[in-house]
Amino acid sequence: MQVIARIESDFKEKFGIPRQSNLVPSLEALVVFEKAYRDENALRGLEGYSHLWLIWGFSEVKQQAWSPMVKPPKLGGNKRMGVFATRSPFRPNPLGLSSVELLGIEKLPGKGTVLRVAGADLMDGSPIYDIKPYLSFTDSHPEARNGFAEALKDNRLPVTFPPELLERIPQQKQAALLSALSLDPRPGYLIGREDPYGFAYGKYDIRFVVKEGVVQVFDVVEGQA
Amino acid sequence: MQVIARIESDFKEKFGIPRQSNLVPSLEALVVFEKAYRDENALRGLEGYSHLWLIWGFSEVKQQAWSPMVKPPKLGGNKRMGVFATRSPFRPNPLGLSSVELLGIEKLPGKGTVLRVAGADLMDGSPIYDIKPYLSFTDSHPEARNGFAEALKDNRLPVTFPPELLERIPQQKQAALLSALSLDPRPGYLIGREDPYGFAYGKYDIRFVVKEGVVQVFDVVEGQA
Numbered sequence: 001m002q003v004i005a006r007i008e009s010d011f012k013e014k015f016g017i018p019r020q021s022n023l024v025p026s027l028e029a030l031v032v033f034e035k036a037y038r039d040e041n042a043l044r045g046l047e048g049y050s051h052l053w054l055i056w057g058f059s060e061v062k063q064q065a066w067s068p069m070v071k072p073p074k075l076g077g078n079k080r081m082g083v084f085a086t087r088s089p090f091r092p093n094p095l096g097l098s099s100v101e102l103l104g105i106e107k108l109p110g111k112g113t114v115l116r117v118a119g120a121d122l123m124d125g126s127p128i129y130d131i132k133p134y135l136s137f138t139d140s141h142p143e144a145r146n147g148f149a150e151a152l153k154d155n156r157l158p159v160t161f162p163p164e165l166l167e168r169i170p171q172q173k174q175a176a177l178l179s180a181l182s183l184d185p186r187p188g189y190l191i192g193r194e195d196p197y198g199f200a201y202g203k204y205d206i207r208f209v210v211k212e213g214v215v216q217v218f219d220v221v222e223g224q225a
Numbered sequence: 226m227q228v229i230a231r232i233e234s235d236f237k238e239k240f241g242i243p244r245q246s247n248l249v250p251s252l253e254a255l256v257v258f259e260k261a262y263r264d265e266n267a268l269r270g271l272e273g274y275s276h277l278w279l280i281w282g283f284s285e286v287k288q289q290a291w292s293p294m295v296k297p298p299k300l301g302g303n304k305r306m307g308v309f310a311t312r313s314p315f316r317p318n319p320l321g322l323s324s325v326e327l328l329g330i331e332k333l334p335g336k337g338t339v340l341r342v343a344g345a346d347l348m349d350g351s352p353i354y355d356i357k358p359y360l361s362f363t364d365s366h367p368e369a370r371n372g373f374a375e376a377l378k379d380n381r382l383p384v385t386f387p388p389e390l391l392e393r394i395p396q397q398k399q400a401a402l403l404s405a406l407s408l409d410p411r412p413g414y415l416i417g418r419e420d421p422y423g424f425a426y427g428k429y430d431i432r433f434v435v436k437e438g439v440v441q442v443f444d445v446v447e448g449q450a
Contacts, residue, residue: 001226004317020363037317042293045310048372055280055320068267084356085270092229092262093354095280097322099364129318131309136369137378138245139324144361147273153362 003127004037012124014060016185016199021098022119027176031115038112051134056096057127058089066092074152156182161217168220181215228352229262237349239285241410241424246323247344252401256340263337276359281321282352283314291317299377302413381407386442393445406440
Protein backbone atom coordinates (compact mmCIF):
# COMPACT_ATOMS: atom_id res chain seq x y z
CA MET A 1 0.00 0.00 0.00
CA GLN A 2 1.39 3.33 -1.13
CA VAL A 3 0.55 6.64 0.54
CA ILE A 4 -0.61 8.76 -2.40
CA ALA A 5 -1.57 11.90 -0.49
CA ARG A 6 -2.04 13.36 2.98
CA ILE A 7 -4.78 15.53 4.40
CA GLU A 8 -4.11 19.02 5.73
CA SER A 9 -6.78 19.79 8.27
CA ASP A 10 -7.32 22.09 11.26
CA PHE A 11 -7.70 19.09 13.52
CA LYS A 12 -4.21 18.37 14.77
CA GLU A 13 -5.15 15.60 17.17
CA LYS A 14 -7.78 12.87 17.24
CA PHE A 15 -9.83 14.42 20.02
CA GLY A 16 -12.42 16.81 18.64
CA ILE A 17 -12.67 15.42 15.11
CA PRO A 18 -16.22 14.72 13.90
CA ARG A 19 -16.80 10.97 14.08
CA GLN A 20 -18.00 10.67 10.49
CA SER A 21 -17.62 12.61 7.30
CA ASN A 22 -20.29 15.19 6.43
CA LEU A 23 -21.36 15.75 10.03
CA VAL A 24 -19.59 19.11 9.73
CA PRO A 25 -20.04 20.02 6.07
CA SER A 26 -18.44 23.45 6.56
CA LEU A 27 -15.13 21.89 7.60
CA GLU A 28 -12.57 22.46 4.84
CA ALA A 29 -9.36 20.55 4.31
CA LEU A 30 -6.74 20.02 1.61
CA VAL A 31 -5.70 16.78 -0.07
CA VAL A 32 -1.99 17.25 -0.81
CA PHE A 33 -0.40 14.65 -3.06
CA GLU A 34 2.89 13.01 -2.21
CA LYS A 35 5.63 14.01 -4.63
CA ALA A 36 5.56 10.68 -6.50
CA TYR A 37 1.83 11.13 -7.21
CA ARG A 38 1.88 14.87 -7.93
CA ASP A 39 0.66 14.67 -11.52
CA GLU A 40 -2.19 16.80 -12.83
CA ASN A 41 -3.02 14.20 -15.45
CA ALA A 42 -4.18 11.84 -12.71
CA LEU A 43 -6.97 14.35 -11.93
CA ARG A 44 -8.23 14.83 -15.49
CA GLY A 45 -12.03 14.65 -15.46
CA LEU A 46 -12.29 14.98 -11.68
CA GLU A 47 -13.63 18.53 -11.94
CA GLY A 48 -16.96 17.14 -13.19
CA TYR A 49 -17.66 15.37 -9.90
CA SER A 50 -19.12 17.08 -6.84
CA HIS A 51 -18.12 14.40 -4.32
CA LEU A 52 -15.17 12.06 -3.80
CA TRP A 53 -14.30 9.01 -1.76
CA LEU A 54 -11.16 8.98 0.33
CA ILE A 55 -9.81 5.64 1.52
CA TRP A 56 -7.30 6.45 4.22
CA GLY A 57 -5.45 5.18 7.25
CA PHE A 58 -6.17 5.67 10.93
CA SER A 59 -2.56 6.63 11.49
CA GLU A 60 -2.79 6.90 15.27
CA VAL A 61 -4.09 3.39 15.76
CA LYS A 62 -1.40 1.09 17.10
CA GLN A 63 -2.99 -2.24 16.37
CA GLN A 64 -2.35 -5.25 18.51
CA ALA A 65 -4.44 -8.35 17.95
CA TRP A 66 -7.83 -7.62 16.41
CA SER A 67 -10.83 -7.62 18.70
CA PRO A 68 -14.21 -8.85 17.37
CA MET A 69 -16.09 -6.30 19.45
CA VAL A 70 -15.60 -2.60 20.12
CA LYS A 71 -17.32 -0.05 22.36
CA PRO A 72 -18.73 2.74 20.21
CA PRO A 73 -18.20 6.04 22.10
CA LYS A 74 -21.63 7.32 21.16
CA LEU A 75 -23.28 4.33 22.81
CA GLY A 76 -21.84 5.54 26.10
CA GLY A 77 -18.63 3.58 25.82
CA ASN A 78 -19.82 0.52 27.71
CA LYS A 79 -21.96 -1.31 25.14
CA ARG A 80 -20.12 -3.68 22.81
CA MET A 81 -20.84 -4.07 19.11
CA GLY A 82 -19.31 -6.21 16.39
CA VAL A 83 -16.41 -4.36 14.80
CA PHE A 84 -17.87 -4.82 11.29
CA ALA A 85 -21.12 -3.20 12.47
CA THR A 86 -19.19 -0.04 13.36
CA ARG A 87 -16.90 2.50 11.72
CA SER A 88 -14.48 2.21 14.66
CA PRO A 89 -10.77 2.75 13.87
CA PHE A 90 -9.92 -0.41 15.82
CA ARG A 91 -10.49 -2.96 13.06
CA PRO A 92 -8.42 -5.69 11.40
CA ASN A 93 -7.25 -3.30 8.69
CA PRO A 94 -7.37 0.25 10.08
CA LEU A 95 -8.87 1.80 6.93
CA GLY A 96 -11.11 4.84 7.00
CA LEU A 97 -13.73 5.63 4.35
CA SER A 98 -15.04 9.15 3.89
CA SER A 99 -17.10 10.88 1.27
CA VAL A 100 -16.19 14.55 0.90
CA GLU A 101 -17.42 17.39 -1.25
CA LEU A 102 -14.96 18.57 -3.89
CA LEU A 103 -14.81 22.37 -3.60
CA GLY A 104 -11.96 22.97 -6.00
CA ILE A 105 -8.75 21.85 -7.65
CA GLU A 106 -6.01 24.39 -7.01
CA LYS A 107 -2.32 24.87 -7.59
CA LEU A 108 -0.54 25.96 -4.40
CA PRO A 109 3.11 26.97 -3.99
CA GLY A 110 5.18 24.06 -2.72
CA LYS A 111 2.21 21.70 -2.72
CA GLY A 112 1.46 21.14 -6.36
CA THR A 113 -2.12 20.66 -7.45
CA VAL A 114 -4.29 20.02 -4.40
CA LEU A 115 -7.94 19.16 -3.82
CA ARG A 116 -9.95 21.47 -1.59
CA VAL A 117 -12.59 19.34 0.09
CA ALA A 118 -15.36 19.82 2.66
CA GLY A 119 -16.81 17.52 5.29
CA ALA A 120 -13.72 15.40 5.94
CA ASP A 121 -13.26 13.67 9.29
CA LEU A 122 -9.53 13.02 8.98
CA MET A 123 -6.85 14.13 11.39
CA ASP A 124 -4.18 16.44 9.99
CA GLY A 125 -1.49 14.39 8.26
CA SER A 126 -3.55 11.22 7.79
CA PRO A 127 -2.31 9.07 4.90
CA ILE A 128 -4.63 8.66 1.92
CA TYR A 129 -4.42 5.45 -0.10
CA ASP A 130 -7.04 6.04 -2.75
CA ILE A 131 -9.31 8.71 -4.20
CA LYS A 132 -12.33 7.72 -6.26
CA PRO A 133 -15.17 9.69 -7.80
CA TYR A 134 -18.50 9.40 -5.97
CA LEU A 135 -21.10 7.90 -8.30
CA SER A 136 -24.63 8.74 -7.17
CA PHE A 137 -26.15 5.84 -9.12
CA THR A 138 -24.11 3.19 -7.34
CA ASP A 139 -23.06 4.79 -4.04
CA SER A 140 -26.22 6.56 -2.90
CA HIS A 141 -28.82 4.73 -0.81
CA PRO A 142 -30.79 7.40 1.04
CA GLU A 143 -33.29 4.74 2.13
CA ALA A 144 -30.66 2.54 3.81
CA ARG A 145 -31.41 1.38 7.36
CA ASN A 146 -28.78 2.63 9.78
CA GLY A 147 -28.96 0.00 12.52
CA PHE A 148 -28.06 1.23 15.98
CA ALA A 149 -26.43 4.33 14.45
CA GLU A 150 -29.85 5.69 13.49
CA ALA A 151 -30.62 6.83 17.03
CA LEU A 152 -27.30 8.67 17.25
CA LYS A 153 -27.21 10.59 14.01
CA ASP A 154 -28.87 13.81 15.19
CA ASN A 155 -27.35 13.90 18.65
CA ARG A 156 -26.22 17.50 18.96
CA LEU A 157 -25.82 19.67 22.03
CA PRO A 158 -26.27 23.43 22.18
CA VAL A 159 -22.98 25.35 22.33
CA THR A 160 -22.21 28.57 24.18
CA PHE A 161 -19.16 30.39 22.84
CA PRO A 162 -18.55 33.89 24.26
CA PRO A 163 -18.25 36.35 21.34
CA GLU A 164 -14.96 37.80 22.61
CA LEU A 165 -13.46 34.29 22.45
CA LEU A 166 -15.04 33.35 19.14
CA GLU A 167 -13.60 36.41 17.41
CA ARG A 168 -10.09 35.07 18.05
CA ILE A 169 -10.86 32.38 15.46
CA PRO A 170 -10.68 33.38 11.76
CA GLN A 171 -14.23 34.03 10.60
CA GLN A 172 -14.22 31.37 7.87
CA LYS A 173 -13.31 28.72 10.44
CA GLN A 174 -15.94 29.60 13.05
CA ALA A 175 -18.95 27.71 11.68
CA ALA A 176 -17.06 24.41 11.42
CA LEU A 177 -15.75 24.76 14.97
CA LEU A 178 -19.22 25.46 16.38
CA SER A 179 -20.62 22.49 14.51
CA ALA A 180 -17.82 20.17 15.69
CA LEU A 181 -18.38 21.26 19.29
CA SER A 182 -22.13 20.62 19.01
CA LEU A 183 -21.31 16.96 18.28
CA ASP A 184 -20.00 16.66 21.87
CA PRO A 185 -16.48 15.39 21.30
CA ARG A 186 -16.07 13.85 24.75
CA PRO A 187 -15.15 10.16 24.87
CA GLY A 188 -18.25 8.09 25.58
CA TYR A 189 -17.03 6.69 28.87
CA LEU A 190 -16.56 10.18 30.32
CA ILE A 191 -19.98 11.48 29.38
CA GLY A 192 -21.64 12.59 32.58
CA ARG A 193 -18.47 14.15 33.95
CA GLU A 194 -17.98 17.90 34.03
CA ASP A 195 -14.19 17.98 33.64
CA PRO A 196 -12.71 20.64 31.38
CA TYR A 197 -11.48 19.44 27.98
CA GLY A 198 -9.34 20.98 25.30
CA PHE A 199 -8.54 20.26 21.70
CA ALA A 200 -6.32 21.78 19.07
CA TYR A 201 -8.10 23.47 16.18
CA GLY A 202 -5.68 25.07 13.76
CA LYS A 203 -3.29 27.03 15.97
CA TYR A 204 -5.86 27.39 18.75
CA ASP A 205 -6.52 25.37 21.84
CA ILE A 206 -10.28 25.26 22.44
CA ARG A 207 -11.23 24.70 26.08
CA PHE A 208 -14.70 23.71 27.17
CA VAL A 209 -16.85 21.94 29.72
CA VAL A 210 -20.17 20.18 29.21
CA LYS A 211 -22.69 21.10 31.89
CA GLU A 212 -26.36 20.22 31.92
CA GLY A 213 -26.23 19.18 28.31
CA VAL A 214 -24.61 22.38 27.04
CA VAL A 215 -21.11 22.59 25.54
CA GLN A 216 -19.62 25.71 27.15
CA VAL A 217 -16.41 27.16 25.75
CA PHE A 218 -14.50 29.03 28.46
CA ASP A 219 -11.18 29.77 26.79
CA VAL A 220 -9.40 29.97 23.44
CA VAL A 221 -5.62 29.93 23.68
CA GLU A 222 -3.44 30.72 20.72
CA GLY A 223 -0.54 28.33 20.51
CA GLN A 224 1.88 27.39 17.81
CA ALA A 225 0.73 26.72 14.29
CA MET B 226 -3.26 -5.66 5.07
CA GLN B 227 -5.02 -8.81 6.14
CA VAL B 228 -7.55 -10.63 3.97
CA ILE B 229 -10.55 -10.93 6.29
CA ALA B 230 -12.96 -12.60 3.87
CA ARG B 231 -13.46 -13.64 0.26
CA ILE B 232 -16.44 -13.29 -2.03
CA GLU B 233 -18.19 -16.30 -3.53
CA SER B 234 -19.85 -15.18 -6.73
CA ASP B 235 -21.11 -16.68 -9.99
CA PHE B 236 -18.63 -14.59 -11.93
CA LYS B 237 -15.54 -16.75 -12.18
CA GLU B 238 -13.56 -14.43 -14.43
CA LYS B 239 -13.27 -10.69 -14.84
CA PHE B 240 -15.03 -10.57 -18.19
CA GLY B 241 -18.78 -10.18 -17.78
CA ILE B 242 -18.79 -8.67 -14.28
CA PRO B 243 -20.88 -5.51 -13.92
CA ARG B 244 -18.50 -2.55 -13.83
CA GLN B 245 -19.97 -1.07 -10.64
CA SER B 246 -21.92 -2.31 -7.68
CA ASN B 247 -25.72 -2.07 -7.79
CA LEU B 248 -25.92 -2.09 -11.59
CA VAL B 249 -27.27 -5.62 -11.23
CA PRO B 250 -29.13 -5.53 -7.92
CA SER B 251 -30.44 -9.08 -8.36
CA LEU B 252 -26.91 -10.52 -8.38
CA GLU B 253 -26.37 -12.45 -5.15
CA ALA B 254 -23.04 -13.42 -3.62
CA LEU B 255 -21.64 -14.65 -0.32
CA VAL B 256 -19.05 -13.01 1.91
CA VAL B 257 -17.17 -15.92 3.49
CA PHE B 258 -14.83 -15.04 6.35
CA GLU B 259 -11.31 -16.37 6.53
CA LYS B 260 -10.86 -18.77 9.43
CA ALA B 261 -8.96 -16.26 11.57
CA TYR B 262 -11.86 -13.80 11.27
CA ARG B 263 -14.71 -16.28 11.57
CA ASP B 264 -16.25 -14.90 14.75
CA GLU B 265 -19.95 -14.14 15.06
CA ASN B 266 -19.27 -11.48 17.66
CA ALA B 267 -17.63 -9.34 14.99
CA LEU B 268 -21.05 -9.12 13.28
CA ARG B 269 -23.09 -8.17 16.33
CA GLY B 270 -25.41 -5.30 15.39
CA LEU B 271 -24.89 -5.74 11.65
CA GLU B 272 -28.39 -7.17 11.18
CA GLY B 273 -29.84 -3.69 11.71
CA TYR B 274 -28.21 -2.33 8.57
CA SER B 275 -29.62 -2.79 5.08
CA HIS B 276 -26.42 -1.95 3.19
CA LEU B 277 -22.70 -2.51 3.66
CA TRP B 278 -19.42 -1.29 2.25
CA LEU B 279 -16.85 -3.76 1.02
CA ILE B 280 -13.26 -2.58 0.58
CA TRP B 281 -11.55 -5.23 -1.48
CA GLY B 282 -8.69 -6.02 -3.81
CA PHE B 283 -8.60 -6.25 -7.59
CA SER B 284 -6.85 -9.57 -7.33
CA GLU B 285 -6.24 -10.00 -11.05
CA VAL B 286 -4.42 -6.72 -11.46
CA LYS B 287 -0.68 -7.23 -11.82
CA GLN B 288 0.51 -3.74 -11.14
CA GLN B 289 3.62 -2.37 -12.75
CA ALA B 290 4.36 1.32 -12.38
CA TRP B 291 1.26 3.43 -11.83
CA SER B 292 -0.10 5.35 -14.77
CA PRO B 293 -1.72 8.76 -14.19
CA MET B 294 -4.25 8.16 -16.95
CA VAL B 295 -6.46 5.22 -17.87
CA LYS B 296 -8.85 4.46 -20.72
CA PRO B 297 -12.32 3.80 -19.30
CA PRO B 298 -13.87 0.97 -21.35
CA LYS B 299 -17.25 2.65 -21.45
CA LEU B 300 -15.76 5.72 -23.11
CA GLY B 301 -14.89 3.49 -26.06
CA GLY B 302 -11.45 2.55 -24.78
CA ASN B 303 -9.56 5.29 -26.58
CA LYS B 304 -10.23 8.37 -24.42
CA ARG B 305 -7.92 8.89 -21.47
CA MET B 306 -9.01 10.12 -18.05
CA GLY B 307 -7.17 10.75 -14.79
CA VAL B 308 -7.03 7.57 -12.75
CA PHE B 309 -8.51 9.33 -9.69
CA ALA B 310 -11.48 10.44 -11.80
CA THR B 311 -12.29 6.78 -12.52
CA ARG B 312 -13.05 3.57 -10.66
CA SER B 313 -10.56 1.71 -12.85
CA PRO B 314 -8.75 -1.25 -11.23
CA PHE B 315 -5.43 0.07 -12.57
CA ARG B 316 -4.66 2.53 -9.77
CA PRO B 317 -1.74 3.09 -7.37
CA ASN B 318 -3.38 0.89 -4.72
CA PRO B 319 -5.69 -1.60 -6.48
CA LEU B 320 -8.55 -1.23 -3.98
CA GLY B 321 -12.18 -1.70 -4.93
CA LEU B 322 -15.09 -0.05 -3.12
CA SER B 323 -18.60 -1.47 -3.38
CA SER B 324 -21.83 -0.88 -1.57
CA VAL B 325 -23.98 -3.99 -1.38
CA GLU B 326 -27.36 -4.82 0.07
CA LEU B 327 -27.27 -7.12 3.10
CA LEU B 328 -29.84 -9.85 2.45
CA GLY B 329 -29.04 -12.07 5.38
CA ILE B 330 -26.56 -13.43 7.89
CA GLU B 331 -26.47 -17.23 7.69
CA LYS B 332 -24.57 -20.16 9.10
CA LEU B 333 -23.40 -22.53 6.37
CA PRO B 334 -21.68 -25.90 6.78
CA GLY B 335 -17.91 -25.53 6.38
CA LYS B 336 -18.13 -21.77 5.88
CA GLY B 337 -19.14 -20.48 9.28
CA THR B 338 -21.36 -17.42 9.48
CA VAL B 339 -21.54 -15.76 6.07
CA LEU B 340 -23.14 -12.61 4.70
CA ARG B 341 -25.55 -12.97 1.81
CA VAL B 342 -25.30 -9.79 -0.24
CA ALA B 343 -26.79 -8.40 -3.44
CA GLY B 344 -25.44 -6.07 -6.08
CA ALA B 345 -21.74 -6.90 -5.71
CA ASP B 346 -19.36 -6.41 -8.63
CA LEU B 347 -16.56 -8.65 -7.35
CA MET B 348 -15.05 -11.61 -9.12
CA ASP B 349 -15.33 -14.95 -7.36
CA GLY B 350 -12.55 -15.30 -4.80
CA SER B 351 -11.69 -11.61 -4.53
CA PRO B 352 -10.06 -10.72 -1.20
CA ILE B 353 -12.00 -8.43 1.14
CA TYR B 354 -10.06 -6.18 3.49
CA ASP B 355 -12.82 -4.38 5.33
CA ILE B 356 -16.58 -4.42 5.88
CA LYS B 357 -18.34 -1.35 7.21
CA PRO B 358 -21.98 -0.48 7.78
CA TYR B 359 -23.46 1.92 5.23
CA LEU B 360 -24.64 5.08 6.99
CA SER B 361 -27.23 6.95 4.95
CA PHE B 362 -26.63 10.22 6.75
CA THR B 363 -22.94 10.38 5.84
CA ASP B 364 -22.60 8.18 2.73
CA SER B 365 -25.64 9.11 0.66
CA HIS B 366 -25.49 12.02 -1.79
CA PRO B 367 -28.22 11.41 -4.36
CA GLU B 368 -27.65 14.91 -5.73
CA ALA B 369 -23.94 14.33 -6.45
CA ARG B 370 -22.70 15.29 -9.92
CA ASN B 371 -21.30 12.28 -11.76
CA GLY B 372 -18.85 13.91 -14.14
CA PHE B 373 -18.29 12.02 -17.37
CA ALA B 374 -19.87 8.90 -15.84
CA GLU B 375 -23.31 10.56 -15.92
CA ALA B 376 -23.73 9.93 -19.63
CA LEU B 377 -22.87 6.25 -19.23
CA LYS B 378 -25.01 5.23 -16.29
CA ASP B 379 -28.11 4.11 -18.19
CA ASN B 380 -26.35 2.58 -21.17
CA ARG B 381 -28.11 -0.73 -21.59
CA LEU B 382 -28.65 -2.83 -24.66
CA PRO B 383 -31.61 -5.10 -25.35
CA VAL B 384 -30.85 -8.81 -24.90
CA THR B 385 -32.20 -11.77 -26.83
CA PHE B 386 -31.88 -15.07 -24.98
CA PRO B 387 -33.65 -18.04 -26.59
CA PRO B 388 -35.96 -19.64 -23.96
CA GLU B 389 -34.55 -23.15 -24.56
CA LEU B 390 -31.09 -21.80 -23.63
CA LEU B 391 -32.26 -19.66 -20.72
CA GLU B 392 -33.98 -22.62 -19.06
CA ARG B 393 -30.57 -24.29 -18.64
CA ILE B 394 -29.77 -21.62 -16.04
CA PRO B 395 -31.31 -22.05 -12.57
CA GLN B 396 -34.35 -19.80 -12.37
CA GLN B 397 -33.10 -17.69 -9.45
CA LYS B 398 -29.97 -16.81 -11.42
CA GLN B 399 -31.65 -15.80 -14.68
CA ALA B 400 -32.57 -12.19 -13.88
CA ALA B 401 -29.05 -11.27 -12.80
CA LEU B 402 -27.57 -12.83 -15.93
CA LEU B 403 -29.95 -10.96 -18.23
CA SER B 404 -29.18 -7.71 -16.45
CA ALA B 405 -25.41 -8.29 -16.64
CA LEU B 406 -25.68 -9.01 -20.36
CA SER B 407 -27.69 -5.83 -20.96
CA LEU B 408 -24.71 -3.83 -19.64
CA ASP B 409 -22.77 -4.94 -22.74
CA PRO B 410 -19.71 -6.58 -21.19
CA ARG B 411 -17.47 -6.21 -24.24
CA PRO B 412 -14.19 -4.34 -23.74
CA GLY B 413 -14.52 -0.77 -24.95
CA TYR B 414 -11.92 -1.07 -27.68
CA LEU B 415 -13.79 -3.95 -29.30
CA ILE B 416 -17.17 -2.26 -29.42
CA GLY B 417 -18.22 -2.14 -33.03
CA ARG B 418 -16.97 -5.66 -33.76
CA GLU B 419 -19.32 -8.59 -34.12
CA ASP B 420 -17.04 -11.33 -32.78
CA PRO B 421 -18.56 -13.97 -30.53
CA TYR B 422 -17.76 -13.68 -26.84
CA GLY B 423 -18.16 -15.99 -23.89
CA PHE B 424 -17.99 -15.67 -20.13
CA ALA B 425 -18.31 -18.02 -17.20
CA TYR B 426 -21.39 -17.59 -15.06
CA GLY B 427 -21.60 -20.19 -12.32
CA LYS B 428 -20.91 -23.47 -14.07
CA TYR B 429 -22.15 -22.18 -17.43
CA ASP B 430 -20.34 -20.65 -20.35
CA ILE B 431 -22.54 -17.94 -21.84
CA ARG B 432 -21.84 -17.27 -25.53
CA PHE B 433 -23.10 -14.20 -27.32
CA VAL B 434 -22.57 -11.70 -30.09
CA VAL B 435 -23.58 -8.06 -30.24
CA LYS B 436 -25.22 -7.15 -33.56
CA GLU B 437 -26.95 -3.89 -34.39
CA GLY B 438 -27.01 -2.87 -30.76
CA VAL B 439 -28.58 -6.10 -29.50
CA VAL B 440 -26.84 -8.61 -27.22
CA GLN B 441 -27.72 -11.99 -28.74
CA VAL B 442 -27.05 -15.16 -26.75
CA PHE B 443 -26.49 -18.11 -29.09
CA ASP B 444 -25.29 -20.83 -26.74
CA VAL B 445 -25.12 -21.89 -23.10
CA VAL B 446 -22.59 -24.63 -22.40
CA GLU B 447 -22.50 -26.42 -19.10
CA GLY B 448 -18.93 -26.85 -17.91
CA GLN B 449 -17.37 -27.64 -14.59
CA ALA B 450 -18.50 -25.95 -11.38
